[in-house]
Amino acid sequence: MSYFSSDFTLxxxxxxxxxxxxxxxxRKWDIRTRVMDPSAEAPARLACxxxxxxxxxxxxxxxDFGRDADLLTIExxxxxxxxxEDLEASGVRVYPQPGVLQVIQNKARQKLFYRDAGIxxxxxxxxxxxxxxSDSLRxxxxxxxxxxxxxxxxxxxxGVKIVRNAEDLRGLPNVECIAEExxxxxNELAVIVARNSLGQTRTYPVVEMEFHPEANQVxxxxxxxxIPEGVAQKAREVALQVSESLGHVGLLAVELxxxxxxxxxxxxxxxxxxxxxxxxxxxxxxxxFEQHLRAILGLPLGQTDSKVTAVMxxxxxxxxxxxxxxxxGLEDILAMPGVTPHIYGKKETRPFRKMGHVTIVDPSIDRxxxxxxxxxxxxxxxxxxxxxx
Amino acid sequence: MSYFSSDFTLxxxxxxxxxxxxxxxxRKWDIRTRVMDPSAEAPARLACxxxxxxxxxxxxxxxDFGRDADLLTIExxxxxxxxxEDLEASGVRVYPQPGVLQVIQNKARQKLFYRDAGIxxxxxxxxxxxxxxSDSLRxxxxxxxxxxxxxxxxxxxxGVKIVRNAEDLRGLPNVECIAEExxxxxNELAVIVARNSLGQTRTYPVVEMEFHPEANQVxxxxxxxxIPEGVAQKAREVALQVSESLGHVGLLAVELxxxxxxxxxxxxxxxxxxxxxxxxxxxxxxxxFEQHLRAILGLPLGQTDSKVTAVMxxxxxxxxxxxxxxxxGLEDILAMPGVTPHIYGKKETRPFRKMGHVTIVDPSIDRxxxxxxxxxxxxxxxxxxxxxx
Numbered sequence: 001m002s003y004f005s006s007d008f009t010l011x012x013x014x015x016x017x018x019x020x021x022x023x024x025x026x027r028k029w030d031i032r033t034r035v036m037d038p039s040a041e042a043p044a045r046l047a048c049x050x051x052x053x054x055x056x057x058x059x060x061x062x063x064d065f066g067r068d069a070d071l072l073t074i075e076x077x078x079x080x081x082x083x084x085e086d087l088e089a090s091g092v093r094v095y096p097q098p099g100v101l102q103v104i105q106n107k108a109r110q111k112l113f114y115r116d117a118g119i120x121x122x123x124x125x126x127x128x129x130x131x132x133x134s135d136s137l138r139x140x141x142x143x144x145x146x147x148x149x150x151x152x153x154x155x156x157x158x159g160v161k162i163v164r165n166a167e168d169l170r171g172l173p174n175v176e177c178i179a180e181e182x183x184x185x186x187n188e189l190a191v192i193v194a195r196n197s198l199g200q201t202r203t204y205p206v207v208e209m210e211f212h213p214e215a216n217q218v219x220x221x222x223x224x225x226x227i228p229e230g231v232a233q234k235a236r237e238v239a240l241q242v243s244e245s246l247g248h249v250g251l252l253a254v255e256l257x258x259x260x261x262x263x264x265x266x267x268x269x270x271x272x273x274x275x276x277x278x279x280x281x282x283x284x285x286x287x288x289f290e291q292h293l294r295a296i297l298g299l300p301l302g303q304t305d306s307k308v309t310a311v312m313x314x315x316x317x318x319x320x321x322x323x324x325x326x327x328x329g330l331e332d333i334l335a336m337p338g339v340t341p342h343i344y345g346k347k348e349t350r351p352f353r354k355m356g357h358v359t360i361v362d363p364s365i366d367r368x369x370x371x372x373x374x375x376x377x378x379x380x381x382x383x384x385x386x387x388x389x
Numbered sequence: 390m391s392y393f394s395s396d397f398t399l400x401x402x403x404x405x406x407x408x409x410x411x412x413x414x415x416r417k418w419d420i421r422t423r424v425m426d427p428s429a430e431a432p433a434r435l436a437c438x439x440x441x442x443x444x445x446x447x448x449x450x451x452x453d454f455g456r457d458a459d460l461l462t463i464e465x466x467x468x469x470x471x472x473x474e475d476l477e478a479s480g481v482r483v484y485p486q487p488g489v490l491q492v493i494q495n496k497a498r499q500k501l502f503y504r505d506a507g508i509x510x511x512x513x514x515x516x517x518x519x520x521x522x523s524d525s526l527r528x529x530x531x532x533x534x535x536x537x538x539x540x541x542x543x544x545x546x547x548g549v550k551i552v553r554n555a556e557d558l559r560g561l562p563n564v565e566c567i568a569e570e571x572x573x574x575x576n577e578l579a580v581i582v583a584r585n586s587l588g589q590t591r592t593y594p595v596v597e598m599e600f601h602p603e604a605n606q607v608x609x610x611x612x613x614x615x616i617p618e619g620v621a622q623k624a625r626e627v628a629l630q631v632s633e634s635l636g637h638v639g640l641l642a643v644e645l646x647x648x649x650x651x652x653x654x655x656x657x658x659x660x661x662x663x664x665x666x667x668x669x670x671x672x673x674x675x676x677x678f679e680q681h682l683r684a685i686l687g688l689p690l691g692q693t694d695s696k697v698t699a700v701m702x703x704x705x706x707x708x709x710x711x712x713x714x715x716x717x718g719l720e721d722i723l724a725m726p727g728v729t730p731h732i733y734g735k736k737e738t739r740p741f742r743k744m745g746h747v748t749i750v751d752p753s754i755d756r757x758x759x760x761x762x763x764x765x766x767x768x769x770x771x772x773x774x775x776x777x778x
Binding site: 002004005020023024027028029030046047048049285286290294299300302303307308325326327330331334335337338340341342343344345346347361 | 391412413436674679683689692697716720726730731732736750
């Protein structure tokens with residue numbers, strides 16, 4: 001089957017910034033697309049061939065949407081996996097496979113998968129309800145501090161909390177969850193693995209993620225990570241092990257901890273293009289969105305190495321502002337060499353909302369990192385209306 | 390005025406591949422767009438906010454289209470310049486300026502502009518009608534061989550012919566034209582100059598264009614050109630001289646001849662993104678489409694140097710085929726390192742129609758050029774229906 005300028009139709013569940021950037025690549029290759037998103041103002045509404053407003057968790061909405069596609073993919077994990085299973089059974093190709101999504105959608109299941117596959121990850125306990133943790137603490141089953149994670153719908157700092165005492169525990173919702181040992185890591189790293197439907201794999205270079213101390217959001221992503229080659233090698237091997245155990249088709253972003261002893265532990269995974277791979281648009285021979293397309297279409301995978309070193313800065317809504325967005329200082333950063341802003345097209349800002357990102361490329365990673373800090377200082381995502389919460 | 394995620398609207402006259410690729414950049418910065426093109430299936434129909442089907446040469450259509458834009462630009466020169474003048478007078482910003490377009494739309498006027506500005510160009514004579522050339526030949530005013538060019542609407546090999554004898558002359562349309570001395574050049578080169586509304590300029594590296602011997606179309610573009618640094622320096626200086634004499638805002642692609650004596654002569658110019666700059670999407674720190682936006686919006690210009698050397702191959706319809714397009718061998722070239730195809734999205738192929746292009750990047754320009762020849766051999770733009778003209 002030919003995908004290019006043909007009647008072949010790719011369905012994409014989710015129309016956020018990841019979907020929007022994926023559409024640059026479907027346009028580049030003239031691949032017909034259908035996108036579904038709950039928001040009528042989704043960033044991916046433009047540039048797809050057909051846009052459908054619908055609830056991604058609704059069985060019937062996903063069934064109705066998927067039936068008219070030749071191949072379905074996602075740009076967000078929180079979709080109705082049962083509908084995807086039924087669509088797959090009816091002959092629609094679905095990548096990543098519904099079974100892969102089901103493992104990833106539930107963090108307890110994700111951790112059990114690591115354990116069963118012999119993949120290094122932080123020790124954890126699993127609870128049907130948060131309230132059971134108190135018993136476990138009394139029995140000495142676990143001890144403070146630990147990381148509490150809701151099993152379902154953890155995304156971008158929601159559903160994750162470091163619990164240091166009984167007080168921290170009290171505010172948490174009483175849901176299925178895990179308690180994970182707090183890893184005193186040296187770095188947080190990530191590796192993106194591409195795997196196509198023929199089982200061919202390629203890994204991108206290891207990147208280093210620097211987190212915002214309060215928002216628990218990635219602030220900078222550096223490619224390559226400033227780590228010894230041996231550690232990078234181990235990180236790529238672990239990521240490949242996850243990819244092969246999972247047998248996914250498409251991209252798999254593997255977030256990792258580098259411990260004080262230079263061990264690599266898997267933190268979380270996402271079976272799709274990922275924030276930690278945005279640098280690849282400017283930095284890599286094949287950007288992650290093109291690579292995802294290549295993988296799910298069963299095309300040969302592209303080169304994953306870098307043309308130039310890169311640092312990515314997330315542009316998030318400044319604290320204290322809520323309302324129609326204004327990018328203050330954007331013109332200033334455009335005057336800096338090697339700086340490319342990406343504006344996702346969300347009309348309203350709110351504190352810590354991901355509104356865009358900026359890539360800074362430079363032959364020197366240290367200079368790129370310095371310039372990234374300068375970018376961060378000069379640009380602010382605000383609103384004309386001040387927020388007085 | 391803020392351009393990003395705002396109500397500011399950019400109008401683009403023309404919706405072909407250049408418009409389509411410009412829209413990747415307006416999407417990247419969430420800039421609102423209106424596009425007009427005569428074809429309902431124009432490649433840029435998707436990904437703009439509003440598409441209007443209309444005749445670009447029709448005064449009223451251009452007036453109606455332009456009134457609702459804050460800034461107008463073009464992706465093709467053949468637009469109604471009088472309408473643009475009137476829109477400019479009514480307060481709409483128009484870049485490139487209508488006066489610049491008027492110089493460029495007519496090849497006789499273009500040549501007179503070079504002469505008046507002291508810009509090196511091949512000697513020429515100007516004729517109100519092709520039939521006048523015969524008199525000039527009899528009087529010894531000119532001699533065979535020469536290059537005949539229609540003054541109006543020359544584009545992509547139409548309206549240009551090398552005239553070697555009286556026979557060649559007879560087939561030509563009897564229109565306003567020029568007869569230009571045939572330059573026995575060593576290379577055809579091009580330089581893209583960006584100039585923003587504040588008068589800041591930046592030049593891209595000199596590229597080398599290799600032409601298809603029959604179709605008079607560019608087959609390969611190499612960046613950088615394989616020429617001595619002194620010649621490259623001179624080419625950039627001449628291009629800057631054209632840019633400054635013209636005072637355009639936006640990109641200016643300057644096509645040049647390098648003579649046997651290493652002189653640089655201006656051949657033709659285009660005030661917009663250009664085929665000779667497509668390599669910049671993969672090769673340059675700032676691609677030409679983003680640069681055009683920066684220039685017309687009065688933003689700081691981006692870096693014009695290259696991340697990696699690049700060769701661009703045009704994908705044109707194969708001879709003997711006409712009808713619904715099929716890209717034979719596309720999967721094969723995707724397996725080659727550093728190869729990125731761009732499919733414009735035209736539904737029907739015909740001989741020599743520009744259907745897409747492929748960029749090949751590699752640290753070595755010679756290896757990139759070799760791989761480009763291989764790409765050219767492996768891919769063919771055909772149709773399921775054979776053409777029996």
